[in-house]
Amino acid sequence: MEKRPAAKEQGRGLSRPPLSCRTSLRCGGMAPLIASCLILSLTGAAPAAPPARVMSLNVCTDQLAMLLAAPGQLVSVSELASDPGLSYHSALAASYPHNRGLAEEVLVAKPDIVVTGAYSLHNTTPLLRRLGYRIEEFQYSQTLDTIPGEIRRMGTILGAGSRAEGMAATFESDLSRIESERCGADPAAIAYDQNGIAMGAGSLVDSAMQAAGLRNIAAELGYVGMAPFPLELLVEKRPDIVVLPEPLADTPALADLIASHPAIRALGQGTLRIHLPRGSASCGGPFVIEAVKALADARRRIVSCQATGGHAP
């Protein structure tokens, strides 16, 4: 439980310096923007005039932006935002226009700020920067600690600082409540995705398992990130909990068949098979707490707290 205090401090302390400042010289010579960049970097959360038009090009920034933007402020979200397999808030996305992450679409929409992921669209982002657009890149969340910071940072960008602060604080208090409710020995678990890909160390699901009080056997065996994990090894290690995927689309793929492999079924009653709420662990956002809750619920079904009593946080 006390494995990562340093990282926790960092994540909860304050949002990272806004990325826009790195590019302030390229802000197209627009004095007001540069000024706002400077203010943002000095105060961390300056209530400058909120941008009127914001465009999101990435499914992760889409969801944060939809949760925090004022009505009419968010011009469009990416197509993946309405994919229920990847986007927890796919229902919200129905009321927004969609973009395909193309630079041309940004040129037509002329947003004040573009929010996107650091690893997606690596050709589009430099092009838009060169054209003078203000781009806010978000790193892909791989631990729960960074999520409150990401929420606050999106709040700052959108001029919705207080709403973001509330959302981040709720996430933090929910998380510490779940962490404090753990008791007994940690059960073994694995998240076994399509095609037999396990979520190893350094993945968002691994972080959620740590918070919920589960031992991720993939991480313990040295698997890092999303890695192919032999089905035989899963049966041999016999974890208490197997987190199985739900199909990402209505049309079938062989990749989905692994979840119904007879070997997994043959593990019997001793192994709990669960699903995480769809889209709850594919991006960093307040909804990741739903994945942690599902894992904590599964843990409670295996380790009962009455016997040992919860220990103090």
Place this chain on the structure above:
Amino acid sequence: MSRRSLILALSACVGVFFLLSLLTGPANYGPVDSLRALVAGGDEAAAIILREIRLPRALLGLMVGFSLGASGAALQGFLRNPLAEPGIIGVSASASLGAVTVFYSGLAGASILALPAGALVGAVASVLLLLAIAARHGSTLTLILSGVALTSLAGALTSLALNLSPNPFASYEIIFWLLGSLKDRSMVHVVIALPLMAAGAMLLFASSRALDALTLGEESAASLGIDLRRARLFVVGGVALMVGAATAVAGAIGFVGLVMPHLIRPLTDRMPGSLILPAGLGGAALLLAADVAVRVAIPARELNVGVLTALIGAPFFLWLVARTRREAF
């Protein structure tokens, strides 16, 4: 070598590689423990691994290898073409296309039965097309070139169908359908493939006398009382059933049906009819061995078994082409 001792020797080979296949895998159990778990069953991890993961894999290696080897021998005999093989003349690729079209469109839900149904349609269509081409142009090379074109076309359409699927995983499955693999199959796959393959094998064995007679030419065969239409129907049906079922459960695995008949033919009386069974057994041994090798070679990132059979088979094919041309001119 007498036919009887050849078949015994090949069966022993198949048995050895089948056993090796059962004993190969990331979970480390000794041979004795593994076999005891396989026989005893129960819900221990070793029993589940042996019965639900390794046994279906070894059975499919045997069945798919046998189907490809026997089909290769039958096609080479029937078309009187040493280069004929389900993978090269486009039967496997067409079966893949059929399976992919039916399965990924979601027409049959996510039912695994969609795979053999689609694969059979694809395989039958391709064999009929090739027979039509062979009937019009007798040349060895025309048939092979048509088959190569058919393979490319079916491969391209398979890729297209998978790219068009809304399921984000579909496009990663192109490599399975074009190269084949036996990874993480289950008894369900064995059950859906076995009856089709058994029926196909029956048809091929039933046509062995006709295949022998056809070595004398169609007219002579007809004068010997061979019903050519019936023979054609049996070979088409047999190859389509065996290759269709094999492709539905393991993807398009190439070259097994090419290599084995040639390796084994010198050990037989060189009659195509009597080659079917030994070529099938040889194919089973080869595929089981290749499937053990891909698991041992790079354990962390398992190769598709079709990569290995192509590495063995493609140079062999080139050598055969060179030899065939030398003999032809």
